[in-house]
Amino acid sequence: MAGKLWAHSARSSDGLRHELGDHLRGTSRRAGEFADPFDAGKLSAHCGLVHDVGKGSCDWQSRLMRAEKHGGRVGGMHKHAGTWLLDQQGLGIMAAIVFGHHGGLPSRSRLKAELQFADTHPLVAEAIGRVGEIVPEIHLPGPIPLPGWLPDAAATDPYALDLLVRMVYSTVVDADYLDTEAHFEAAARPMHPTSAAGLVERYEQGRVKMLADVPPSPVDGHRSEVYAQAVDAAAGPRGIYRLPGPTGSGKSLAMGGFGVHHARRHGMNRVIVAVPFMSITEQNAAVFRNLLDRDCEDPIVLEHHSGIDLDDGDPAARWQRLAAENWDAPFVVTTTIRLFESLFSNKPSAMRRVHRLAGAVIVLDEVQALPDHLLIPILSALRTLTDYFGTTVLLASATQPPFELLSPLRGTRIREVIAQPKPLYKALNRVRYRWLLDPKPTMAQIADEIAAEPQVLAVVNSTSDAHRLHRMVDERRPSLHLSTRMAAAHRRKTLEEIRRLLADGEPVAVVSTQLVEAGVDVDFPKGFRAYASADSMQQAAGRVNRSGRLAYGRMTIFDPEDGNKAAKLIYGAALEATRDRFGPHCPPDDLDAMEAYYKARFDFHNVEQAGQEIQKERQAHDFPRVAELFRMIDEWTVPVAVRYGDIEQLERIVAHLRGGHPGSSAQLRALRPYVATLPRGAATRAVDDGMAAPVVGDLIEWLGDYHPQRGIEVTSPDPEELVF
Incomplete structure (x- = not known):
């Protein structure tokens, strides 16, 4: 008889060790529950049951006792036994889940080599035999039921199996972490008591209170109509939705309202809002916290990105730190970088939250900022999530790209939240464009014009131009600056000062890089924008007359003869597509011209081919290579x-x-x-x-x-x- 087998060493509180049978069954139970939303409960449960079978060998048990007594790592091999067992049970690539549950999902070729190694290794058979005596259910009486949708999916979606492996891996890794934590903490972490499906009343009450505290605006009627249409659309079936809306039309409240109402309609557990930049994450999270969080209650909104400080002594900090690991919260605000790099990663720390995407409402704000070279794998994954994992995706942007032109969404029904967007854009057209392109002005001339305006925002394409223009303006009048050369707290403080000056009607001039464009809530009467891609120019214009308190704001587009050298580097072919279509004859807020621009941009950037290497490696199940290729931030x-x-x-x-x-x-x-x-x-x-x-x-x-x-x-x- 195997006797007592241990999974983890004694905890400091009472000296009790973690029994291996308890750990395997505890991990199995949690993993199965996590996978139920996508009909893979039994598959995940079995992968969780066998993940640590290798710990049953005498060698590993001796190593654990030695490490407990003397310190240091346990070491030894414990992944091969469960990996080999899954392969022998006919689960194929699913064996990668067990082999990678600590170090990361391997490639198919690596998995094959490790299985050959395990096939004759004596510790593998020994561990399986010893664990089988105390957990006999590791030996299957018959085949494990796979998701019922998998055969049809495999015939029509070559990436469905890739995503299923990632999802099941996520459930096992998260379950393993949580069961281990429960042992060492001597208590299981409580799951969040609230789901997104129960947030509608709280959200609506918070919205009424928030709007009552905001000064009336001429665009309030249009914002109410956008919100009403979003709530109406939320009654529709799960799938992919599109929310186009000009800047200042209340998209943030509308997309959150869509999320909670849709979650209630379909009994979904969470809403995940992803935005491209940390500055917007902080801003949106503050809005949603104001709507949903209540004093002396469990926090509802989790803000999770690389810039947040979770160790500041706040009573909510421990909840945030724990929830951030696996997004166990009903309303999550994160960045698109963290969302998609987790989805395409192969590492357990990043992927343990991926299973939370199943059965969730994913709101992608400012989708025009998704990188062109990664659009094919991103859109492909979104389609698979909505087709087979019970997910709904809302695509929101003032400059909505026609993603249905690209192969992953071609033929997919994208439901429109705003039935007639053109009248809305016309009604909320609050900016008139002025063009300084021929002859080209100098930066000094632009600085003179900026300095003459009481409240004005200038956006340029590079830190070099921003520093230079700010120096020029600051010589003429006091001014502020925004770029990533500033510390995150410095940028946040500067934005707070900008908003205060604007609200008080005091003079304020700001020179910024393009980081201010996408979704940053500021409202200037006049703006200047260095010539850029059409979507960037329109996004910058969204910071002008945002609340419609003027008949028209003014946005000056300029192409300086002694600056703007980085524009071609940043925007590439998109800049040429812009020059062909936009200028004094056609402003960037022309929806028909914008759609033609995106079509040309997709062609110029060869978007269909750009992501094919990632797609090829996804089909080949080379998980490390996919993670290596999928990078949303330039490594320089x-x-x-x-x-x-x-x-x-x-x-x-x-x-x-x-x-x-x-x-x-x-x-x-x-x-x-x-x-x-x-x-x-x-x-x-x-x-x-x-x-x-x-x-x-x-x-x-x-x-x-x-x-x-x-x-x-x-x-x-x-x-x-x-x-x-």
């Missing part, structure tokens, strides 16, 4: 810790990180308010010149000057180092 930017705010806290964090102390991940989260970014080349030169010093990984600490308005200022001959 690096994080830089700057001395802004509480310098003593920054020094403590940096010292901890440099010392490699436990808890470094928590320290990284606490570091985010201090982080700016630099191009990799500029960062390398700064370290070589003694202006910065390495900390850990690619993180560096800035030792040079930090401008109180513009942040880090560096010069570079490389145009790729001018962006953002």
Whole structure:
């Protein structure tokens, strides 16, 4: 008889070890429950049941006792037994789930090699035999039921199996984490008591209260109509929806309202709102918290992105830290980067939350910002989620791309939230364009014009142009600046100051890179935008006369003869597609011209081919290669810790990180308010010149000057180092 077998060492509170049978059954139960929304409960439960069978060998048990007594890692092999068992039971690629439950999903070729190794290894047979005595159900009496939709899906969707593996892997990894945590914490983590399906009344009450506190606006009637149409559309079936709406039309409230009403209609557990930039994440999360959270109650809204500090002593911090690991919250606000890089990852820490996408309402805000080269795999995954995993997707944008032209959504019904968008765009046309293209003005001339305006926003295409134009304007009058060369907390503070000055009717001039465009809630009477892609120019115009309190705001589009060199680098063929269609004869808010622009942009960027390598590797089940290829952030930017705010806290964090102390991940989260970014080349030169010093990984600490308005200022001959 095997006797007692252990999964984990003794916990410090009472000295009790974690029995292996309890851990396997506990993981199985949780994984099965997580997978029920996509009809894979029995499959996930069985994968969870066998995931740690390899711990049954005498060798591994001895290693555990030695590590418990002397410290250090257990080591040894424990993944091969369960992997081999699944393969022998005819579950094929699903065996990768067990092999990768700690280190990450492997490639099919790696899995094949490991199975050959396991086939003759004596510890594999020994572990299976010993565990089988105490958990006999690891041996199947018959085939495991697979999702009923899988045969049809396999015939029509070549990526359905890829997503099923990812989903089942996520359930097993999350269940493993939670069962292990329950042992060491001596208590199971309570699941959130509320689901998104129960949030409608709370949301509607919060909305009424919020609107009562906002000064009336001429566009309020249109915003109410947009909201009403979103709620009406929420009564429709699960699937893909589109919410086009001009900037300032109340899309944020409408898309949240759609989410909670649709969740109630279909009994769905969560709404996940994903936006492209952290600045919008913080803004939207604050809005939704105001609507949904209540004092002295469990928080409803989880804000999860790379910039949030979860270790600030707030009573809600522990809930946020735990929930962020697996999105166990009814309303999640995150970034598209975190959402999709989790979905296409192969690592357990990122993927343990992926199963929460099943049966969820996913709201993708500012979808025009999704990178063209990744559109094919992204849209393909969204379609599979809606077809087979009970998910609904809402695509929201003021400059809505016609994604139905691309192969993943071709032939898919996309339901319109706004039945007649053109009249809405016409009614909310609050901006008149002015063009300074021929002759081209100088930056000094533009600075003169900006300085003459009481309240004005100027948006340019690069940090170099932003720094230069801000210096020129600031010489003429006091002004503010926004770019990623500033620490996150610095940008947040600057935005708060901008909004205060605007609300009080005080003079304010702002020079920014394009980070201010997508969804940042500011309302200027006049704006200036360096020539860019059509969608970027229209998004910038959305910061002008946003609330319609003027007959018309004015947006000046300029193409400076001594600036704007980074525009072609940033926008590529989209810039040429814009020049062919937009100018004094046709403003960027022309919907027909915008659709033609996107068609040309998709062709110029060869979007259909750009994502095919990822799709090919998805079909081949090369999970590490997919993760390597799927990158939403260019790797030539690096994080830089700057001395802004509480310098003593920054020094403590940096010292901890440099010392490699436990808890470094928590320290990284606490570091985010201090982080700016630099191009990799500029960062390398700064370290070589003694202006910065390495900390850990690619993180560096800035030792040079930090401008109180513009942040880090560096010069570079490389145009790729001018962006953002």
